[in-house]
Each structure stands twice: as C-alpha cells, then as structure tokens.
Amino acid sequence: MVQYKARLDTTFAALSDVTRRGVLEQLGRSDASITDLAQRFQMTLTGMKKHVSVLEQAGLVTTEKVGRVRTCRLGPRRLEEEAAWIEQHRQLWSARFDALDEVVEDLNRKEKAHASRKRR
C-alpha cells in the first residue's frame, strides 16, 4: 500500500511538467535520443537529461545507451493505477454533486408548493 501511494506520488509529479508530458507524447510516436528530444523541446542536454531521469524513475520511460547515444522509449508503466484513481474520484465527485442537485430540486419543489398554496 505504501509502495502504491509512493508510485502515485512519483508518477503524478512526473506528469506535472509540460515538457515531460511532451516527451511522453513524442515517445508514443517514436523512440528518440536525448539529443533529439533536447532539440525538439529547445532545451539544453543537461535540462533534458534531468526530465528524462524523472520519467525514468517513475517507470514511464526506459533508456538504453549504445555507444555515445542514449535512446529513450516508453517504459513499462502504462498509468493504470493513475487512471483508476482519477476514475474513482470522478465517480465520487458525480455522486456528491448529484446529491446536491437533489437537495436543490427538493427545495425548488417545496418553494413551488408553498407559492401555489399562497395563491389559493
């Protein structure tokens, strides 16, 4: 359970940066070297290495160094737990707001009944 929570912490933190999400989108289309990614996102090699390292620690990217080139590809984690957490939250959210809607409708009904009694 602790590991599950730590995994969610790490993944959501990895996803909280527009460049890192862009890297994942890019690797969803094709593998790329750190140099390719740095050029595409107009960033220094050092800056891109840091972002890739965060993604790698979250299991979202794997890298392999052959000669002088480090190639990045999508990693083993496919955001199943994150999708499940968000879905559960959306269901709770809907249930809470449905309950609120019912309270408001109930108040409206009572107000109408009260108004029609006054008109008689």
Added chain:
Amino acid sequence: MVQYKARLDTTFAALSDVTRRGVLEQLGRSDASITDLAQRFQMTLTGMKKHVSVLEQAGLVTTEKVGRVRTCRLGPRRLEEEAAWIEQHRQLWSARFDALDEVVEDLNRKEKAHASRKRR
C-alpha cells in the same frame, strides 16, 4: 492551449501528494472543516491549510468561511482533462507495444522458417 497546459501542470502537481489525494477522497464522502482534516491526517492546522490551498488553486476544492470555521468541499474541476490526457497516453502506449509485438513475432516466424530450411 497555454492555459490548458498550465492547468494540467497545476492539477498533476496537486495530485502528487498522498495527503492531498486523501483529502480529496475524504471530501468525496463528506464536506469537512480544516480542523477536521488536520485531525484526521494527524497534521498541524498550518500544514493542512497549505495542502488545502494547493488543492484550491487547482480548482479541486472550494472553501467557505462561516464565523471561525472554514469548510472545504469538492471544487468545480472533475479531472476530465487529466483523465483524457492519461487515456490518450494509454492508447499510444498500447499501439507502440503492439507494434513491438509484431516485430518480435515476425522475427520468430523468420527464425522458424530458417531453422526448418536448415533441417531439410
């Protein structure tokens, strides 16, 4: 587009903490004061206020102060954009790994064909 990206940054950062996710789960069940939340998560009032403030800035929580009590409830954002982003990533991920499976199967077929030619 910039706003959309900034919203995703803010929300994913808000979700990257186990206590903040716990607060959202709690508010999915019932509204709660900052004091309730601080007690439940064994945290100082100041610490809980900071967490609630992060959630409030992300639109995930709204708060209302009546007298000395600040009540927290689920906010207007229901993580639709975040769910959509994750779903898109999962689809890209599956497509990439299906393509990889095909390459591996193709290699296996060629190897078998080669082995059977050698046996003849």
